[in-house]
Amino acid sequence: MKPRPKPGVEPAAWRESVWKGRRGPGNPTSAAPSAASVDAGQNFGTLTSEQQVELEAELALDGLLGMLPIAVAPTNLAARVLDEVAREDRTTRTHGPSWLARLASRWTIRAGLRPLGIGLALVLAVVGVISQRSLEKRLLMAREVAEVATIPGVDALRNFDAISALSADARLHPSDVELMAAMGPVNH
Amino acid sequence: MSSLPETDEDAQWMLRVKRGGSDAPEALARLVERWKQPVVHFLFRSLPDAEEAEDLALIVFTQLWKSAARYQISARFSTFLFTIARNLCLNELRRRARHPAVSLDESHGDDETHPFRQIEDARQVSADELMQRGELVSKINEALAALPEKQRTAIVLCRDTDLSYEEIAEILGTSVPATKSLIHRGREVLRIRLKPYLKTGEWNSPPSD
Incomplete structure (x- = not known):
């Protein structure tokens, strides 16, 4: 039987005491007492009329819950559990863990972590060097293109002074004059 | 009252199961013997079908074995066990909600070969x-x-x-x-x-x- 609170208990305690019930699967034969058989005021100390009504309702519900069937656990459950565990163990041993499980196993991760890290660092270093060289090459090309851009544009050639300046710069080398003189009869 | 009061013994048996030595099956069997009644009863109240509660209890204790590695001595064994039971029960209820089916066993109450377990004493x-x-x-x-x-x-x-x-x-x-x-x-x-x-x-x- 469930222990009852002594008279004069805290109001909240009687409710929680009723919630705990009087019967369980460990004691399936004891019938739950009906609400009518319980003198609420006597068992739970001095209660207000409102509390007494609530207590009686709680006890009535407890009586109803006490009518619910009891499931008796099978006597061979432990043996069945051990059989099941042994069967699962055998299955695991026969088939072994899947390659994915092995890959994901802690041992594999620990063992593979260092080479994986080193490999990753090497790849990153190589990629870094290649990109640096590529960047340098691009900068050089850009610089060369910038130098070519300083030549006067086509518009500048329309300017007579500019053309004259270009002609003045175009002086023939003495060796060229000699060569042209030597080739003179052939050309004619 | 219903379930047995938990003792340090339960935690000790569970630690043996966790260690997985040669005495682990014996430790598991002891735990099953001690806790099978409250677990089956809890599952029966939630489902409520006695045979399904038994089947689910079998799964609960098998799961207890599988989850032993996660057991911490600081946690109470009963809490650990009933958390497993509740989760499996929830899964079962969700499965039922997804695939509702009429149980062929529901008429057990009227069947002579399956006496109505709900009635305690019908003598008088x-x-x-x-x-x-x-x-x-x-x-x-x-x-x-x-x-x-x-x-x-x-x-x-x-x-x-x-x-x-x-x-x-x-x-x-x-x-x-x-x-x-x-x-x-x-x-x-x-x-x-x-x-x-x-x-x-x-x-x-x-x-x-």
Whole structure:
């Protein structure tokens, strides 16, 4: 039987005491007492009329819950559990863990972590060097293109002074004059 | 009362299971023997089908074996066990909700080969009273089953096991005041649903959880 609170208990305690019930699967034969058989005021100390009504309702519900069937656990459950565990163990041993499980196993991760890290660092270093060289090459090309851009544009050639300046710069080398003189009869 | 009071012994047996030595199966068997009744009863209250509760209890203890590596000595064994039981029970209820099916075993109550387990002592009860009582029990079960899962679990664990409010709160993943509130509200709903049936025999099927 469930222990009852002594008279004069805290109001909240009687409710929680009723919630705990009087019967369980460990004691399936004891019938739950009906609400009518319980003198609420006597068992739970001095209660207000409102509390007494609530207590009686709680006890009535407890009586109803006490009518619910009891499931008796099978006597061979432990043996069945051990059989099941042994069967699962055998299955695991026969088939072994899947390659994915092995890959994901802690041992594999620990063992593979260092080479994986080193490999990753090497790849990153190589990629870094290649990109640096590529960047340098691009900068050089850009610089060369910038130098070519300083030549006067086509518009500048329309300017007579500019053309004259270009002609003045175009002086023939003495060796060229000699060569042209030597080739003179052939050309004619 | 219902479940056995938990002792340090349970934690010790569980640690043996966790270590997985040659005595692990024996330790598991001891734990099953000690806790099978409250676990089966809890599952039966939640499902409620005795055979399915037994089958699920088998799965609960097998899962206990598989989850042994996660067991910490700081955690109470009962909390660990009932958390597994509740989770598996929830999975089963969700599966049922997804694939509703009519159980062929539901007529066990009238079948001579499967005596009605719900009736405790029918020696001095007339057939009429027996029938009325059977009907009342089915209504109580229906009202209980229609409660939200947390309310039902809190009521069952509180009434039918020796777990403290702290342990129940841990299993439900709530605080102690919230657990007490769940019990209070659940019992209130049960009273409201059953009252008209008890007074006039009128029964309105509750909305399912």
